[in-house]
Amino acid sequence: MAEKLRIIPLGGLGEIGKNMTVIEYGEEIIIIDAGIMFPENDMLGIDLIIPDYNYILDKTNNIKAVLITHGHEDHVGALSHLMQLIDAPIYATKLTAGLIKGKLKQTKIAGQVTLRTIKAGDVFHVGSFMIEPFHVTHSIPDGVGYGITTPVGLIVHTGDYKFDHTPVDGWPPDFAKLAEFSQRGVLCLLADSTNADRPGWTQSEVVITAAFEDLFARAEGRIIVATFASLISRIQQVANVTAHHGRKLAITGRSMRDNSRIARELGYLDIPKELLIDISQANGLAANKVVILATGSQGEPTAVLGRLATGRHAKLNVEEGDTVVLSAHPIPGNEEMIYRIINQLFQRGAEVLHEGIANVHVSGHASREEMKLMINLVKPKFFVPVHGELRHLIAHSQLAGEMGIPEDNIAVVENGTILELDEHTMEVGPRIPGGYIFVDGSGVGDVGPRVLRDRERLANSGFFIAVVSIDDEGTVTGRPKIISRGFVYLDEAGDIMKGAEEVIVQTVRASGRNRDHIYKRIEGALSKYLYAETGRRPMVYTIVK
């Protein structure tokens, strides 16, 4: 029986195949990307989420390469975890490699990882695979997709992409390479589905420059632009317009400063030194000479914009006359925090512009017309929509169906599903158990659903713990010690505390000398009492000494 190729989209939360893809043939494995996701609002206390790559852990010797598409966190953020477990080279383009190096520097595996710099258009071999990175446009420069010639046929993975004819760095997508792939015959296309519900064609990054030019011409005070720290091309655009209007630029926020420094060093960001000032110099300049680039466009309270909104920034105060621009799209779940910050900035007298009311952001992902172009350029036999939530994958699969790809040749699958391909067939295999792994503090995977359920209960009503001493006669001695937090404002709840003590004394008395599970009976009585008094259900525990 001939060997089959296995493709396994992995990881992520909600989005499918976003953070990692495993490609396996015989005893050879290639991994594409290793990214993180951020938790949803009800994943309490979780810092970040990494793919559950359990599948490859007993095959680590088979892993031949980790191919990276671009430098965004959701594609490289888990490398610091993954590379502790495997020993394979990372392949990435120059900017992406620079950003990865910057991140690995902060970990204990710095220096132990082999990082091979590639460029779009290269052709190289890894085991039985021939790898051809091709240039794509996205919201960070130097992004690539991969053509991977396997023993069963050519697989094309788009990475994150849009077809931007006029990107900020002047380097359009490599249409010729895609057409060449299709001439050679593409067995399977894995394509970015993020915007599968957006009709039309995503606007070029170039429209942002026009919007900024207009906005800078009108602004009389300082201009504060918040965007993603990794949106290098946006940083370039702001720098260009800043220079054009005779202002100076301060880049703030650690991640944005780090990324800008790396991108400048590697030649992906062209900002003359004279244009840049430190944030501490901004207050010494006339307001109409200052532009500030800031992190915090997703409403993160501890990032620069969040601190500015609440007046907690050490060096800068937002004032009347300032113009704040949110040059970013809210990631679902962040809307509430972002609108809160917008209101707070208005409260301080600033003018606030955002995507909803001005043309200050465009997506980095292809819309439906671009998706059609991708499919028609590549002409794959099999089609696997990836990158996006299930709803996006389904929309993308319907689009592919409308374009003539037979339904049986399209696989909409969830993370961990094994796709098996040979020259003629694609089969949807079993789904590997497990999904994603929570990272909380320094713990990886030690917080699961049970701990989260406890956190949810604590978040709703707090806890109430009583330490009770009972003598041999079955009588409470002394006053029970009570510790409670998150339940009720204790300073004003004296009656409830007194009532709880009374409940304890009576429960013990009613039990006489029967001390079997007396703590359980006290807990039951306390829970009932506290619910009757407040309508809340704190976690109740009793320790009997």
Added chain:
Amino acid sequence: MAEKLRIIPLGGLGEIGKNMTVIEYGEEIIIIDAGIMFPENDMLGIDLIIPDYNYILDKTNNIKAVLITHGHEDHVGALSHLMQLIDAPIYATKLTAGLIKGKLKQTKIAGQVTLRTIKAGDVFHVGSFMIEPFHVTHSIPDGVGYGITTPVGLIVHTGDYKFDHTPVDGWPPDFAKLAEFSQRGVLCLLADSTNADRPGWTQSEVVITAAFEDLFARAEGRIIVATFASLISRIQQVANVTAHHGRKLAITGRSMRDNSRIARELGYLDIPKELLIDISQANGLAANKVVILATGSQGEPTAVLGRLATGRHAKLNVEEGDTVVLSAHPIPGNEEMIYRIINQLFQRGAEVLHEGIANVHVSGHASREEMKLMINLVKPKFFVPVHGELRHLIAHSQLAGEMGIPEDNIAVVENGTILELDEHTMEVGPRIPGGYIFVDGSGVGDVGPRVLRDRERLANSGFFIAVVSIDDEGTVTGRPKIISRGFVYLDEAGDIMKGAEEVIVQTVRASGRNRDHIYKRIEGALSKYLYAETGRRPMVYTIVK
């Protein structure tokens, strides 16, 4: 000195003047609306939020009337709290009064409240005020705004409105009344700002019918429509299209069933009895004969749609072939939950349509062109944007400015700000301390920022409590008892527990016989140890016996 009129927008969270407005002249007070808001995602454990109406509490005898604009929760939901404290009649139109009666029935003040039914076009007097409710169109029938002739002049409050020329109930807004007000001269307009950042004109409810007709014609299986329980006109539209396509309608979800029953009884919903089935009958009919109206359009996990998405509905399973329609707009903060439910429904094989991809919802609020029409119809001397977050109020005020209302005649204020008017001037007075009040379980106002901060810490990392016995020699006796939840999965954290016990023993030993604040020293040492082990900061307490 002549008496001034005071207008005080109150209550709500984020939105200003949304839930309550106080109008005061001398010793007479009128209240417009008494609604609730739902908490934001980081207001842990809070059930709902009511306006902080402390200002009127020592003047309850002055309150002459509570005027209600329409029957939505954010305008009537706090009546059950407010009416416990004051003794004034509620004025509401027929449908609104019916809905209020339904809600008060569930409270202890049922029967004690005077509810006066009014209708649009009425003129009545309350103390020195002449009150003229006027018909507006909104996403619930029988809505009104109020013209209030006060001793200093005519105040017009729009309530929630849009200018829908073709509403489902065939009753267009009362343009003539607004024009008449302007002829008499309007001192001040308080106007709905919800959509102040939406250009153009909000679509008429009538477009929904076309979209539903189209969708019903194509659907081959069951159709499940989720919408707001109070969106009576949407329920009417679904019923009409259901009848037109020879299907039967099941209305599910307690609030939607209650509202539909009341609206039918009062003649605001025209659904023949034969059209309706109970949800338990739905499974007995052919799939293409069934339509189900459901609650849960905001992603609430315990509402009908949430239970369907996770397979927890007792009588219904979503299956391949079903079409689910979310006929609602996500309230900011709910997007994540809504998208999760959409993905879950897709997972079950349903086709899911929502506002983002089909024309299945229109807003109930005026867009910018309607706002301009309102201002030009009413021609007020002073303008106060209300209903909306600060960002909307500012956008609305800029629009009013562009239309020629002098900047000094426009007041953008926050909740609790006292506006003082006479015939010629409007002054922004002081802001009353306080904002909104949390309701948690049966507690009103007993959970504040301190309890919420504790809940946030508990939500992030849980708690860790040690009960330690120390003998007179200063030695730990027995093993410390440890209770911990939400911190780490205890079954797999034996090492950490052992380490913590060791930390306790060593800390006590190092303290010798000095037992002053020994619990503090243990807590400090434990916190440090747990952070070093896990990178987390649970709440740590120690009880020394």
